[in-house]
């Protein structure tokens with residue numbers, strides 16, 4: 001993507017995922033590790049039937065994270081993104097998000113939406129750095145974290161028109 005502030009770590013690669021049993025198994029593992037309120041293996045398998053793409057980011061030790069993005073006409077929505085806890089903070093999430101947005105751009109997507117907990121500093125900082133802006137609030141949208149009240153969702157939108165989205169060839173796993 002244009003304006004990329006950090007080089008893509010050379011040992012990470014992005015790939016489009018397909019719904020074979022081993023992949024669903026690894027996605028479930030990552031989901032349980034990364035999220036407080038994980039999706040079930042059936043929920044994850046259903047994602048492959050949606051109009052859109054399921055992408056993964058891998059390194060020398062296998063799949064580190066994945067993301068689900070739906071696409072309809074010129075609009076995309078990020079349904080989930082997560083990186084294994086021990087792999088966070090070294091560029092995998094950024095590659096996953098920027099790389100998948102580049103794929104979406106190629107398919108004609110020009111606006112992309114997502115929802116995020118206001119308390120999720122790391123995710124918010126990633127989204128803002130790419131250009132997502134807040135466009136709304138869904139009151140009491142999320143199940144509460146232990147010891148906290150229900151949490152609102154921030155709705156964010158990235159207007160992609162006028163920006164350039166591309167992913168280095170060397171970061172794509174074939």
Ligand SMILES: CC(C)(COP(=O)(O)OP(=O)(O)OC[C@H]1O[C@@H](n2cnc3c(N)ncnc32)[C@H](O)[C@@H]1OP(=O)(O)O)[C@@H](O)C(=O)NCCC(=O)NCCS
Nearest residue numbers: 034081082083088089090091092093094116122123125126
């Ligand atoms: C959000 C998530 C996908 C980001 O993936 P990641 O691999 O940790 O992120 P990266 O290493 O690529 O860092 C991306 C950006 O996040 C931000 N970030 C990373 N570590 C951070 C920290 N400790 N504190 C604040 N921001 C941080 C920075 O903006 C960073 O960009 P930069 O380092 O290029 O400036 C990952 O942390 C995750 O899976 N979290 C749990 C699940 C989740 O919250 N998903 C999102 C739900 S909406």
